[in-house]
Amino acid sequence: MESFIVETVNAIWWIIVVGIIAVGYHVYGRAVAEQWRSRRSLKKQGVKGPPPSLFNGNVSEMQRIQSEAKQYSGDNIISHDYSSSLFPYFECWRKQYGRIYTYSTGLKQHLYINHPEMVKELSQTNTLNLGRITHVTKRLTPILGDGIITANGPHWAHQRRIVAHEFTHDKIKGMVGLMLESAMPMLSKWEAMVNRGSEMGCDIRVDEDLKEVSADVIARACFGSSFSKGKEIFSMIRDLTIAITRRNVLFRFNGFTDMVFGSKKKHGDVNIDELEKELESSIWETVKEREKECVEYHKKDLMQLILEGAMSCCDGILWDKSAYRRFVVDNCKSIYFAGHDSTAVSVSWCLMLLALNPIWQIRIRDEILSSCKNGIPDAESIPNLKTVTMVIQETMRLYPPAPTVGREALTDIRLGSLVVPKGVCVWTINSTLHRDPEIWGPDANEFKPERFSEGISKACKYPQSYIPFGLGPRICLGKNFAMMEIKVLLSLIVSKFSFTLSPTYQHSPTQKMLVEPKHGVVIRVVRQ
Template structure:
């Protein structure tokens, strides 16, 4: 009798296993059939691409190309096309199939789109049917949440209406003095380092970490009414999260069987979940403290606007409202904390690296700053006169844009020019490749020539819509005005006080960690003016 029960249990077990496998294969087969249908729609419109394998799509080929790619080890830093090292498969297929092609990562079909006319169409597409890539936003949820950067549709539009006005030009101009104030301790620190050189004419300074601290202080005070010292642990944990998440390939790893059955999971391990909970707890503590401070305060900063927006967006039961309120606030704070300071710090780091290699442009900036800014300190009125500073920053953002991609997912069949992009297709525009295309920028596309922007972006290249360091279209970076102001102020302050060259210890190695940043930091040899 006992043996019979065991046999029955085994039989039931195998029926369940076979049933689950059968269901999984059926679901996966249906998804794969849809991907082949989507691919066929694209190929019928003349879009070619590498043939995918049955289960892995083009991921095995991507991994093979990546493994065969050699790391950069040359002296011509500026001309280094780092995309061929970071994303060699995209570069390989572009040379084979042109500026528009399709490829697969298992159950996801992608469209590489670096043709200037199609980029223009993407820029002009005023629709909610082009959203952020869903599987990537899920993988980045721990660091960005479902805030204004990653959300789609009406939820995104609602958040944008709340946050965007805080970054309008009139508001940004008021913050110039705040940036100057935040930068002064860093400048004093560097001056002390030079003085301690004991007879040496210059000293080496690693600038990227100091710039992160300054940028974090700026975003904390400008948007959340607190200093970097108060939010230091938040920024530290966000940086740890950033490194942990990007340890694996978050963009183009295999989307396969488990993703279909269980959804896209966060890449990493328990460490990511632990860091995420810690960050959210720290932010929520800051929020509650800010709520107490704001009682009877008529002056509204971004934090207060987010709190009010969260209240208006919540519905349902009291418990649901409380959780929805908390999620709305924490997610948007995470997005702004990360994007608001990390991108600026990386951009200024690359700018100083390029200026260290081009001392003549340091002189031109210095002359301009002292001509228009009292004591070399920019203010809201003088900032618009700093044309040389603007040109240098624009050229930096062309050669080394912190954001590597403009990415969109077609949430419905969407027409871009003569091309119909099927629902579910992920669109990728590789910004550095677009910014270094000789057919767009000329034969000197890989050279540092800020003068190309002397008459503005519209005259800088053949297709002005191909300059997209802040993204494009309806999803253009909300902090563009704020970011440009901060970059101008920081570059002006640094160059007016120091002259510098690139330190012999500097190792040029751009790396992709959600942003394209210097893997080993930027080390410059500083001389006090």
């Protein structure tokens, strides 16, 4: 009798296992079939691409091309054309198949477009059926939640109506003062380092200091608190970012194990689930503290205004406590991340390029002295800083904050003469588009801010090809905020310091979620 029970249990167990495997392969098989149908549809419309394997598409070829590119990379050569090292497979396929082609990463079919007219179509398409790429946003949920950056459809449109209202130019002008306050401790620290240094100058790694300043600006703008109060939150966001981006988030393999077992929740010593819960608790506690302060002192900051907008613009959505908290936490995550790392990285690249081109430091310094009272920029003088603006625009051309723009067709959608099947991911590689000689001329890989002397519309052959903040309806809402902060920081630094690149600087752009200096930016600052 006992053996019969054991045999029965084993039989049931194997039935369950076989059933799970069968269901998994059935679902996986349907996903593969859908992906191949999408590829056939694009092929019929004349879109070619590298032939994929059955189970992992073109992933093996991508890995091979990436490995070969690393073998032939030079030693610390300062070249602004980093696409061939970060995305060598795209460069290889573009030469082979042109500006529009298709490729596969297992269960996902992708459409690469770097044709100016197609980019224009993508920019002008105003529909909720073209959204963020779901398998990417799912991976980034611990960092960004389901906030304005990652949401799709009506949920995204609802959040945009609320958040966009608080990023108007007039409101951002009122934040210049807090940007100046946040920068002053860093400037004092650098001045002390220079004074202690020798006549040959003092080496300063600027990227980490700039991240602290940028974090302080966001903390003050959102909660009226200083960086010291939000330091724990930013530390957790950094830990999560490092853990999640250890593998390529954008172009990783999307296969059977991901579908059945999901993505890893632990990377090294970091438990992503636990850290995510801790992050959300810290954000919520900070929000509640700030709400009490706003009531008590009758002061409103950016996040308080967003919360009020959320409550007064429900669009028929019934807000319960959990939904309200989810909205608040997710959008805090988005604002913290987007306004923190991207701005600091952009200023770091600006300083690197100015260190290589000291003549532009002199031009900026002269402009600030003639335009700004006491050499300090304010809300009224910043719009007159044309040289500063040109330098920033050229930096963002060569080193755009986000190297890619990705969209997913949430239903069949038309882009120009091309019908993109549902589920296909559409990619534009900013860094390639921004350095295309046919668009920007033979000097496309050179730092020449003067190309923007008459504005973006005259800087290149196709102005729609300049997309450092993304494109279309989902263009970065924080664009004006970021530009204002970058102008303030760059003006302050260049007005106070002269600098060159340190001999210890290692030029190695690396892609995580942004294109960052892998070994930081080290400049040699000298006394003026």
